[in-house]
Amino acid sequence: MTARMPASPVRRGLSHRLAVNAVMTVVLALATAGVVALLVWILAYVAGQGLKYLGPVFLTQTPPGEPSQAGGGFANGIVGSVIIVGIATGLSVPAGIAAAIHLVEYRGRLARVCSFLTDVLIGLPSIVTGAFVYALWVAHFGFSGLAGAVALALIMLPLIIRATEEVLRLVPNELREASLALGVSRARTVMSIVLPTARSGIITGAMLAVARAMGETAPLLLTALGNDLFLEANPTRRMSTLSLQIFNNAITGFATAQARAWAGTLTLIIIVLVLSVGARLLSRRGIARSAR
Amino acid sequence: MTPLADTPATRRRVRARWRDTDTVFRYAVRAAAALVVVVLVATAVFLVAQAWPALRHYGILSFLSSDRWAPSEATTTARHPNPYGIVQFVYGTAVTSLIAMVLAVPVAVAVSLYLTEVAPGWLRKPLSGLVDLLAAIPSVVYGFWGIFALIPAVRPAGVWLSRTLGSAPGIGPVFAGPFFGVSYLVAGLVLAIMILPIITAICREVFATVPTADKESALALGATRWEMLRMAVLPRSRSGITGAAVLGLGRAVGETIAVTMVIGNSVLSITKSILGPGATMSSVIANEFTESTEPFHLQSLMVVGAWLLVIALIVNTVGKLIVRRTGEDIA
Numbered sequence: 084m085t086a087r088m089p090a091s092p093v094r095r096g097l098s099h100r101l102a103v104n105a106v107m108t109v110v111l112a113l114a115t116a117g118v119v120a121l122l123v124w125i126l127a128y129v130a131g132q133g134l135k136y137l138g139p140v141f142l143t144q145t146p147p148g149e150p151s152q153a154g155g156g157f158a159n160g161i162v163g164s165v166i167i168v169g170i171a172t173g174l175s176v177p178a179g180i181a182a183a184i185h186l187v188e189y190r191g192r193l194a195r196v197c198s199f200l201t202d203v204l205i206g207l208p209s210i211v212t213g214a215f216v217y218a219l220w221v222a223h224f225g226f227s228g229l230a231g232a233v234a235l236a237l238i239m240l241p242l243i244i245r246a247t248e249e250v251l252r253l254v255p256n257e258l259r260e261a262s263l264a265l266g267v268s269r270a271r272t273v274m275s276i277v278l279p280t281a282r283s284g285i286i287t288g289a290m291l292a293v294a295r296a297m298g299e300t301a302p303l304l305l306t307a308l309g310n311d312l313f314l315e316a317n318p319t320r321r322m323s324t325l326s327l328q329i330f331n332n333a334i335t336g337f338a339t340a341q342a343r344a345w346a347g348t349l350t351l352i353i354i355v356l357v358l359s360v361g362a363r364l365l366s367r368r369g370i371a372r373s374a375r
Numbered sequence: 376m377t378p379l380a381d382t383p384a385t386r387r388r389v390r391a392r393w394r395d396t397d398t399v400f401r402y403a404v405r406a407a408a409a410l411v412v413v414v415l416v417a418t419a420v421f422l423v424a425q426a427w428p429a430l431r432h433y434g435i436l437s438f439l440s441s442d443r444w445a446p447s448e449a450t451t452t453a454r455h456p457n458p459y460g461i462v463q464f465v466y467g468t469a470v471t472s473l474i475a476m477v478l479a480v481p482v483a484v485a486v487s488l489y490l491t492e493v494a495p496g497w498l499r500k501p502l503s504g505l506v507d508l509l510a511a512i513p514s515v516v517y518g519f520w521g522i523f524a525l526i527p528a529v530r531p532a533g534v535w536l537s538r539t540l541g542s543a544p545g546i547g548p549v550f551a552g553p554f555f556g557v558s559y560l561v562a563g564l565v566l567a568i569m570i571l572p573i574i575t576a577i578c579r580e581v582f583a584t585v586p587t588a589d590k591e592s593a594l595a596l597g598a599t600r601w602e603m604l605r606m607a608v609l610p611r612s613r614s615g616i617t618g619a620a621v622l623g624l625g626r627a628v629g630e631t632i633a634v635t636m637v638i639g640n641s642v643l644s645i646t647k648s649i650l651g652p653g654a655t656m657s658s659v660i661a662n663e664f665t666e667s668t669e670p671f672h673l674q675s676l677m678v679v680g681a682w683l684l685v686i687a688l689i690v691n692t693v694g695k696l697i698v699r700r701t702g703e704d705i706a
Contacts, residue, residue, distance in 0.1 A: 104599035111493050114485035118575075119505050121568060125512065128524045181407030189401065197408040199695070200415055206622065206691030207684070208629025210657045211418065214680040217664075218421035237414060244411065268393040270400035298513020301631035301661050308665065326515050330632060333519045341523075348516050359511040363504065 126352070133349025136342045142350075146311050150332065150340040157347045159314040160328035166318055167228050167307060168296045171235035176289050178236075179243030180278070186244070187251040188273055198248070204241035212237050213302030221306055228315070228322035231307030235299060239292040246288020250281040287366040294358035298351060300326040325351050422681045429674035433457040438678050442466070444642040444659070446669040459675035461682065463645040467559065467655040468686070471634060472627040474563025474649065479571045480620045486571075487578035488604055492590075503579065510572035518636030521565045526556035526637065533560060537650050551648040557639035559649040565633050570623035577622060577698060581615030582608055614697055621694030629687050631657040656683040 141156035182201075186194045216234040224230070254277050262272040278285070303309070309327040310320070325347055332344035423430075430438075433454060441460025448458040490503050537552030585608050593603040609616075639652020640662045646653045654662070660676050660683075667673040 100599055100602065104601040107601040107604075108493060111485050111489040114482050115489045115494070115502060115506075118482065118486055118509070118571065119502065122505055122509055124524070125516075125520050128520060129516065132523075178407050178410060181404045182411060185404040185408035189404065193405065193408055193412075197411045200411050202695045203688060203691050204411060204415060206625045206629070206687060206694075207415075207418070208631065208657055208687050210629065210631040210660050211422070211680055211684050211687065214425075214660065214677060215418040215421050218425040218677070219417070222425070240414070241411070268397045270397045271393065273400070294511060298515065300513070300515045301635075301657070304661055305664055326513060329519065330515050330636075333515075333522070334636065344519065348519055351513060352516060355511055355513060356508070359508065 129345070129348050129352055132342075132345035133347075133352075136346040137349050138346075141343065141346045145314055146328070146332070146340075146343065148312065150311075150335045151337040153339040153342075155343065157323075157325060157328045157343065157350070159310065159312075160323045160325040160347065161350070162314060162316060163228065163307070163310075163322040164297060164324040164326070166316065167232045167303075167322060167324055168235060168293060170229065170232035170318060171239055171296055172289065172293055174232065174236035175239040175243055175292070179240050179292075180247050180285060182240075182244045183247035183251055184273055184277075186248050188269070188277070197244075201241045201244045201248075205245065209234075209238055209299055210301040210305070213305035216302065217305045226306065226308035226321040228307050228318035228320065231303045231322065231324070232318065234302040234306045235296040238299060238302065239296050242292040242295060243288055246291065247281070247285050250284025250288070251277060253284070254280045283365055287362040290358050290362035290365070294355045294362070297358070298326055298355055300330050303327050304330075325354075419681075419684060422677055422684060426674055426677035426681050429459065429671040429678055432671060433459065433675075438675070438682075439465075442645045444654075446663070446667070446672045446675075449669045449671055451670045459671065459678070461656070461675075461679050463642065464654055464656040464659050464679060465682070466645050467638065467653040468628055468657070468683075470559050470649060470653070471562045471566055471638070471655055472624055474560060475566035475570055475627045476620060476624055478564065478567035479574055479623060480616075482567075483571050483574035483578055483619070483623075484616060487575045487582055488608070490575075491579050491582040492604060492608065493600070506572055506575055508572075509568065510576070514569070514630060514632040515636075517565050517569055518633035521561060521633060521637040522557075525564060526561055529561060529564065530554065530556060533558070533650055537648075541648075541650075548647045549649055552650060554650040555639075555652070557637055557652050559638065559646070559651070559653050562634045562638040562653075562655070563649070565637055566627045566630055569630060569633065570626050573626055574619045574623040577619035578612070578616055581612045581619065581698075584615075585611050614700065618694050618697030618700075621690060621697060625687060625691040625694055628690055629657060629683065631661050634658045635661045656680075656686075 140154065142161065143158050144154070144156040145159045146155040146157070147153075182197065186198050213234050216230055216237070220230045220233060221227075258276050258280060259272055262276045263269070267276075303324055303326065307324060307327065308321040309331060310323045311328065311331060315322050329344045329347040329351065332340040332347070335341070434457070437455075437457040438459060438461050440462070441457055442462040443456075443458065443460045444463065445458045486506060490499055490506070494502060533554035533556070534552070536550050537554045540550035541547055541552050543550070589607045589611065590603055593607040594600075598606060634655055635658040638654060638658055640654050640658060641652040642654045642659055642663075656679050660680055663672070664676060667676055
């Protein structure tokens with residue numbers, strides 16, 4: 084009886100193994116190429132549709148009273164986005180940095196709990212945050228830009244805590260020790276040694292959080308509500324944002340409204356990409372500097 | 376400002392002031408950290424408080440025992456049957472998330488293997504940056520693009536699925552036509568694209584922690600690069616990949632606007648076919664919130680929100696624990 088070798092991977096022919104290797108290499112490369120192609124498809128499609136209508140009129144006028152009419156623009160949404168995200172940034176950045184300081188510089192049980200809950204908060208659906216702000220604020224005081232800003236601030240808060248926490252941990256302990264050894268107080272050390280050292284990383288994190296807030300739509304439906312008729316600069320009244328106007332115009336079914344929505348989408352994408360790419364370049368420069 | 380005279384008295388004063396600001400500072404940052412805990416607890420409390428009138432009126436469990444959502448049938452007095460059944464939304468969330476996972480996880484693993492182990496060095500950074508950019512695109516853009524670019528592109532495939540598998544025995548109902556575009560399938564596809572960069576980012580970190588020695592030993596024993604990936608990298612990363620997938624699932628479960636735009640918002644009952652329109656827990660809230668005028672309508676949407684919160688908390692906590700444990704194992 085001739086002994087037959089079982090077909091184990093090791094015993095398989097070398098050419099077969101090399102062929103599998105080549106095939107899998109191609110599969111992995113194709114998967115990556117496919118994902119990049121998807122990104123290009125999305126960006127190119129948005130650019131192609133958006134450029135048809137994006138122009139000075141779009142950026143400076145408010146929508147026509149009737150969505151089926153042509154013309155008009157999202158000036159009120161752009162202003163609303165800037166105001167609401169601006170307030171949200173003002174609320175969340177100081178609080179986020181302070182919380183991160185507690186996590187890194189003071190530690191303790193609250194810090195451990197807070198660190199874990201920050202991760203949980205990052206995963207909280209934004210519509211749930213919107214519903215929370217509705218229950219907390221809108222149910223008593225009505226829809227307003229301010230309520231939208233609070234919702235966005237709550238979404239930005241954990242992102243800023245996490246980003247700041249990461250850069251604060253990168254600040255060398257020697258710097259803190261040197262400062263404390265000179266008799267400088269803890270608070271002074273943090274404010275004038277630790278934070279300035281981590282500045283570019285903190286700005287990066289804040290920019291990414293702003294980019295995220297710019298595109299948020301769902302929580303604003305429940306808080307700022309939108310206002311497609313005129314330019315509203317008073318955040319205590321209901322306000323429109325770029326994202327809300329895109330959503331409302333996109334689902335109307337009128338080609339004219341959709342043209343405006345595409346121009347708005349392109350505007351939003353440009354804002355978000357400038358913020359994200361800018362943040363990435365900034366962080367790379369920051370890392371390069373600290374490595375030197 | 377004149378400089379303080381350097382006397383023991385001024386030194387003491389300066390130190391005292393420092394001590395005071397130090398205490399204030401410590402309490403201030405402590406309060407900021409406590410804010411995170413407060414926000415999470417308050418979210419749960421306020422959601423349940425808003426939902427409470429509906430929960431008390433219909434009974435807590437009655438929402439989970441019906442798949443019929445018909446706000447127009449609600450009255451201020453009738454308690455049975457509960458017109459606000461939410462099972463179809465739980466079903467919609469589960470089905471769309473499942474489709475997204477099945478499509479996104481293998482691709483994400485392949486992409487992160489390529490980016491960490493296979494791609495030429497000069498290509499890794501720029502390619503990773505491009506994949507990360509997918510995460511920066513806002514949800515509303517995915518939804519809008521989904522309606523006008525993705526649905527026409529997948530329509531032939533959807534129609535083909537309904538023609539071939541739609542009448543097959545057993546699995547037929549899952550692929551039953553007609554296919555109009557807005558459907559669980561397209562919502563799942565959009566979700567897959569949205570969670571892909573998240574899973575990829577975590578997988579890349581996980582793969583990067585595999586010790587070089589392990590990979591080199593595999594290669595030294597004569598393994599091809601794929602065999603090295605399969606025998607040295609993937610087995611070590613299994614729990615990390617699981618954690619990444621669960622965190623991606625967490626994102627898929629809560630995603631709202633993009634899903635609302637492409638799922639069709641059919642709320643009356645469960646649509647069995649993945650080619651048919653439906654609704655998810657988050658999409659029904661976004662879609663009906665501003666026009667919720669029926670009795671207990673808004674409160675019932677808050678019930679949906681509260682359950683969504685529970686599911687999202689469980690999924691995210693589990694995912695985070697798995698990823699964190701992996702990190703400790705490797706460290």
